[in-house]
Amino acid sequence: xxxxxxxxxxxxxxxxxxxxxxxxxxxxxxxxxxxxxxxxxxxxxxxxxxxxxxxxxxxxxxxxxxxxxxxxxxxxxxxxxxxxxxxxxxxxxxxxxxxxxxxxxxxx
Numbered sequence: 815x816x817x818x819x820x821x822x823x824x825x826x827x828x829x830x831x832x833x834x835x836x837x838x839x840x841x842x843x844x845x846x847x848x849x850x851x852x853x854x855x856x857x858x859x860x861x862x863x864x865x866x867x868x869x870x871x872x873x874x875x876x877x878x879x880x881x882x883x884x885x886x887x888x889x890x891x892x893x894x895x896x897x898x899x900x901x902x903x904x905x906x907x908x909x910x911x912x913x914x915x916x917x918x919x920x921x922x
Contacts, residue, residue: 849873849890857913863899866908 856864856872864872869887874880891911901907 847890849886850894853887853890853894853896854913857894857896857911863910863912865902865904865910867902867904867906869911 852873853869856869859872860868866884866887869891870883873887874883877883894913896911896913898909899912900910902910
């Protein structure tokens with residue numbers, strides 16, 4: 815049926831969208847994500863140890879501060895196999911993260 819120069823919307827379009835949304839699972843790991851690459855590069859650039867602030871500046875360069883950035887960094891660092899080795903003597907005491915060479919998975 816034609817009305818006002820437009821065709822009638824397809825009846826199964828809604829089911830395709832629902833199927834696509836159901837296929838995505840946010841809890842599954844993303845092996846080559848942007849944040850994973852940026853965290854790894856930051857740790858390499860800082861000789862294997864970096865503060866949370868340095869990691870945030872590297873991974874979210876040019877973006878305004880959001881509280882959830884630190885949570886995403888922590889999840890990413892833990893999936894990389896990084897260990898929290900202490901706290902910096904700075905404002906807010908950012909955590910210092912280190913990537914143990916023996917626990918890093920080279921396939922990531």
